[in-house]
Amino acid sequence: MVPSSHERYKTGTRVWMVTANREKGGQEWVKADVYRTEETGGGTRVSMREVAGREVFTVVVPHQANTSPHGQQVHEGFTLLERAPRDQSNGNTPGQHVGLFDLPPEIDALLVAKGLKDILSYDLPSVGHLLRLLDIIQQSDEWAATVAIVRVAKHQGWRGGQLPIELGSADVEGVGSRAVFEGRCEALRQLSLIKRHINIALERRNSGVELLDGRRLTIRTRHTLPANSPFRNGYDEANPVCAYYDADFASVRDAVLMRWGGSEVADRRVLRSNDATRHNRLRQLATQPPPIWGCHTTSTSHWPAEGSFYRVIVLHGDQPGQTFAAHISIFSTPTVAAASLYTTEPPVMGVGAARFPQTVRRVRQVMGADAQVVFGNQLDVAVD
Incomplete structure (x- = not known):
């Protein structure tokens, strides 16, 4: 059974709190001591004072806390993490602390704000790990x-x-x-x-x-x-x-x-001396600034001494709801160029590119006329 708020927050208990009265952007985690508790209708008013500071905190916690999906007992942004009276630890010995501020909802809100809700989750054992994760995500810019x-x-x-x-x-x-x-x-x-x-x-x-x-x-x-x-x-x-x-x-x-995997769907190699038009287009695709064909997920490397470029262009699989990844890799020097198409789509019965019908359809859609320029007739297969 979850302990009542009166049982959890006794006078002398040390807690973790987030400062509320500092300049915006300057809030930080501090230790505070519970110095008074008062019964209210259905809960306990908990008064706390910052350790070695001047800030005070007052919150009303219900007698029975709700259960967070992350395993802590919570109430409107506050969490019971651990409990220990202040006199059970000292300044030199790491003690247990009650964490009233509910870290998981704050982390969850930050994940949503940064577009990470469906990308990252967490299972962390302590308030210290939760604090560190919050700090990491806050300081990691756009994702x-x-x-x-x-x-x-x-x-x-x-x-x-x-x-x-x-x-x-x-x-x-x-x-x-x-x-x-x-x-x-x-x-x-x-x-x-x-x-x-x-x-x-x-x-x-x-x-x-x-x-x-x-x-x-x-x-x-x-x-x-x-x-x-x-x-x-x-x-x-x-x-x-x-x-x-x-x-x-x-x-x-x-x-x-600059990593790839999956099955090869098509490949083409050309010499400038034999097919200058196709070579020049591949050279352009390997060197022009992204996006290419509307694709923003790319990798480009350059060997200055040789005048060589290598580029990976993700054609499919970098957006939500897509079920496989497909990319084209292009290698280009002043005299030769090569392109290969890879996919993680499971193959079906058929020969050549026909084994990957979803990939062929998507590549034709994305590359347009360049599908023929780059791969010739290799993608001219029945996929319906």
Whole structure:
């Protein structure tokens, strides 16, 4: 049975509270002591005073709390997490505390605001982990581009292929220290939280070197980019250009998205000397700024010395409600170009592209006339 509010909040109990009277944006978690309780109609008025501070808090808690879907006992934004009288702990010994402010609804509201309601969930064991998750999400900027990568990753079957991702204590602790987290760009902050769920390894060495899947990831500043870099105009401090695998990537997210899987549907290779028109179009598709065919989820890498570009364009699977992922990869040099089409759609009976009817229909719709330019007649199959 859930204890009554009078039993839960005794004089001398130490609690966690969010300050309410500080300047907007300056609210923070503080410790407070219960110094008075008074019975009211159906509940208890609980008065608290900030430890080593001047702020006071007063809330009315009903005698019987409701049960939160996250397992805490709650009332209008307040949660009973643990209970211990103040005299059972001291300033040097970590004690148990009552957390009155209901963290799960605040986290849930933030997930909705950032478009993460169907992407992230959580199962965390303590108020400390909940506080850390709240802080991580608050300091991780906009998630839309990372959400697209998560959707593609799940279609690839990574970590079971199910959404939402359930974050646990290992994920929250895996972001590293506060100094490491705050020293990273927003894209890396997001990736540090979800990395194991999209099958990547991200590590910050003591020297400050970032490793992505065991290989060095070097963040390029705007000042260190060559004047003729193809990525200069689109540079974003929140998702900066980086060097990885001996190539320059348009952004950190581009380096993460440069993965593919599934079945090959079609492929084409052309020499400029034999088919300049098709080569030039592939070159253009590999180098022009996104979006391409209205597709925003792309990955672009560049080898300056060779004049080579490699690009992945997600054609399907990065939006809600889509049941498979399809992408085209394009490799281009000044003399040769190649394109391949991949899908995670389960194959049906047939030959060639006809085994993937949903993919063919979608690719024709997205690429339009370029479907024939890039792949010739390979997608001219009956799919109805």
